[in-house]
Amino acid sequence: MAEQVFYWQALNRALDAEMAVDDSVVVLGEDVGLYGGSYRVTEGLHAKYGEWRLRDMPISEGSFTGLGVGAAMVGLRPVVEIMTINFALLALDAIINMAAKIPFMSGGQFSMPLVVRMPGGVAKQLAAQHSQRLEQTLMNVPGLRIAVPATPQDAYWQLRQAINSDEPIVLLEHELLYFSKGELDESRQAPPMHRAQVCRQGGDLTIVTYSRMCDLALQAATQLAETGIEAEVIDLRSLRPIDWDSCVVSLEKTHRLLIVEEDSGFSGAGAEIAAGLAERCFLIMDAPPRRVAGRELPIAYNAALEAASIPRVTDVVSAAQQLCNP
Amino acid sequence: MREPILMPSLSDTMETGHLIDWLKQPGDAVKKGEAIAEVETDKAVMDVEAFYDGYLAGPLAAADTDIPVGVVIGYIVDSLGAEKATEKQEKQEKQKVDKAPLAKAADVGIKAPPPAVQTSTEAPAQAAKAPASAKPMATDMTSSKHIPASPYARGLARELGIDLARLTAGPDGSIRSVQVVSAALGRVEPNLSDGPDYELHPLTPMQKAIANNMMAAATTPTFRVSARFPLAPLIALAHEEGYSLTLLLARACALTVEAHPRFNAVLTPQGLAQRQQVDVGIAVDVPNGLVTPVLRDVARRPVEELAGNWNTLKERATGKQHSQRLTPQDYRGATFYLSNLGMFSSVVHFDAVVPAGAVAILAVAAIQDGLVEFTLSCDHRVVYGADAARFMETLALLLGDPTGLDAAPTSGAA
Structure with missing residues (x-):
């Protein structure tokens, strides 16, 4: 049954659901235990599942993400919470050098059922070191998967799918989305984890976007409709892999591509989307692809x-x- | 430097120009702005002017031939030496050029072998001697690579057999799909670059919808039948009963349509779709547009009820508040249309466009000397002249004695 919940609540319920059915699911992170998580995502779970399954970690992202990698190698299904993506820079060795590579370098002897959750994005006056998006840093890592849920429903589905996956997955959340509300129906059948979603139909141009920018794109589409332009809005839901097919189907209809990303444009997610779709759709493009992106500034x-x-x-x-x- | 001279586009509709004669000979000095050739367009005879100072150089296109817009007809060089050095070669080329424009003009839009191939089979010896110099000319004739166009526009142009060189580029100087599609549909995009400055006002969704609907209706083979009737009896009834004249006209139309059911059909690829009730769309003038709210089942429901519907629709059609606006259910699906300009007393006669989805629309002009001119525009694929005449006869009877209009519908309406 559908109800209106906060994005953080949807994540909380996803964790609860998976922890209830599988003892090997554990949560590692700063303040995830008694405190319930900086954004309340683990609220109530410490009381329910105890300190062995929700482990409070010291302020040392590199070491506890590495702990998550090791735990995944020996059979647990750890969910590592990094307080913000800005601190994940300290954990890149564990994510890029270990999590993404070990399944390959071991010839498939180790799977990597690791989820690393972290919020990125510009919030409210947190300044340069706490406002980064950094999806480009993680996108160019073969072996890593990246999901970017924009709604409570997707947050719920994709976290559960990530926990059940045997591959390392970064769940890139957004600080301003935690307290956004949306519909959640826990009984609904989830689409594949990396499938893009058409949020609005239109025939004049395709806006490809993800995470918090989806809402922005939908608002823009409403205004555009008043001027006679019908935009189709696609929420990618996943940055690695990217669901090219859904985008191609849309471009076959609209012939025009606009990419909206919060991250800086240079060498970013939008550049990959533009290149990938230009390769696939060049002959049906009626205009050069265009990006609206964050400025090249801290x-x-x-x-x-x-x-x-x-x-x-x-x-x-x-x-x-x-x-x-x- | 060697600059090509192109067949200029001298009017919006010009596709080819008739090169009457050259006014200069190869090697003659020309000044910028000086007339060098005469071209006859679909409208007038005009001069082709030099756009650089220099010397006219061959190969020159043959006089007295039709040449597509954008095709090279000659060159201007900046030194005479260069021109003389290549003169011999150009004489050979000239023979090819004489033929090339003709081939091109005949084959516009058709994937024909490049003219150079045709010519070289006729004159193999010459082609063998100067293959390199013959090639650029041939390329200019058939290629549109130098025209900036989107990949989609190029693909469409190739499939639809449209020559990009004949299209007018959009405001940003490049060709997009819209220009190709317009050309394919035979529409000519106005070329605004030559006229005075302008401001661009994007169409509102309503204006866009009307434009699209009218384009969709443009291919309907239409004929029109006009008749003049006295309207006094209907006006008297309207006053007496307090109904709007438009409403009573709609009622009269609906009863007439019921008597001639072919006017309540629409042609589909599968056959004639005969509608089971008469829904009348009525044109209403609104700021910056036009809407046609639809009255449902106008032949069989009580006039009182229809009057209530009509007042609501009119309020919505002209309403300013968003919540009160017409919804698609209010203006879609009419089976017959009515357009009344009777309130403009100077309108003696007009006819209307049959919207797609209906077979006929009745245009009502203003009263003149006690008579009003009614013009019925009809889709000739569905109804014919005599049908329209019989329709008008029935309508005349109803308007002559309108007392039955507001009565409950007689039996037979099954």
């Missing part, structure tokens, strides 16, 4: 500058208009 603390550093609805609207009416 994010400022100042609220006005911060807001101007990442895409706004008006940026998406005007880019779409220029794309459709050159």
Whole structure:
């Protein structure tokens, strides 16, 4: 039955559901135990499953992510929570050198049922070192999977799917999404974890986006409809692999591509999307692909500058208009 | 430097130009702006002007031939020496050029072998001597590589047999699918670059929808039948009963359609779709547009009820508040249309476009000397002239004695 829940609640329920049926699911992270997680994702689980399954970790991302890798190698299904993606920089050795490589380097002798959850994105005045997105850093790592849920329903589905997967998966959440509400129906059949989702149908252009920018793109699409432009909005849901087929089907209809990403554009997710779709759809493109992305700047603390550093609805609207009416 | 001279596009609709004669000979000095050739377009005889200072150089296209817009007809070089050095070679080329434009003009849009191939089979010896110099000319004739166009536009143009060189580029200087599709549909995009400055106002969704609907209706083979009837009896009834004249006209139309059911059918690829009730779409003037709210089952429901519906629809059609606007259910699916301009007293006559999905639309002009002109536009694939005449006869009877209009429908309506 569908109900309205916060994004963090959906993650909480996904963890609860998996921990209830599988003793090998454990959570490692800072303040995930008694405190219930910085964004409440593990709230109530410590009381239910105890300190051996929700382990509070010291402030040392490299070591406890490495612990997660080792635990996954010997048969547990660890879910590592890193407080923000900015701190994951300290854990990149464990994620990139260990988690992504061990299944390959061991010739498949070790599987890697590891989930690393972390929020990224620009929140509210957290300044440059706490406002990074960094998806590009993780995207170019063969062997790693990256899911980017934009709604409570997807957060629920994709966390459960990630825990059940034998491959290392980064679940890239967004700090501003934790307290967004949306529909959750726990009984609904989940689509494949890396399948993109058409959130809005339209025939004039395709907006490909993910995570928090989905909401922005949908708002822009509503405004565009008033000017006679019908945008199709695709939520990728996954950055590695990318569901090219869904995007191609849409471009066969619209012939125009607009990519919206919060991360800086240079060498980012949008660059990969543009290149991948140009390779597949070049002959049916009626205009060059276009990106609306964050500026090439460390994010400022100042609220006005911060807001101007990442895409706004008006940026998406005007880019779409220029794309459709050159 | 050697700059090609292209057959210019001298009007919006020009596809080919007739090169009447050259006014200069190869080797003659020309000044920028000076007339070098005469071209006859579909509208007038005009000069082709030099756009650089220099010397006219061959190969020149043959006089008295039709040449597509954008095709090279000659060259301007900046030094005479270069021109003389290649003169001998150009004489050979000239023979090819004489033929090439003709081949091109005949084969516009058709995947024909490049003219160079045709010519070389006729004159193998010459082609063997100067294959390299013959090639660029042939390429200019058939290729549109230098025209910026989107990959999709190129693909469409290839499939539809449209020559990109004949298209007018969009505002950003490149060709997109819209220009190709317009050309394929025979529409000519207005070329605004030559006229005064302008502002672009994107169409509102309603304006866009109307434009699309009208384009969809444009291919309907239509004929029109006009008749003049006195409207006084109907006006009297409207006053007496307090109904709007438009509503009573819609009722009269619906009863007439019921008597002539072919007017309540629509042609589909599978056959004639005969509708089971008469839903009348009525054109309503709104700011920056036009809507046609639909009254349902106009022949069989009580007029009082229809009057209530009609008032609601009119309010919604002209309503400013979003919540009160017409919904698609309010304006879709009419089986017959009515357009009344009677409130504009100077309108003596007009006819209307039959919207797709219906067979006929009745246009009602203003009263003149006690008579009103009614013009019925009909889809000739479904109904014929005599059908329309009989329709008008029935309508005349109803309008002459409208007392039955607001009565409960007689039996027979099954």
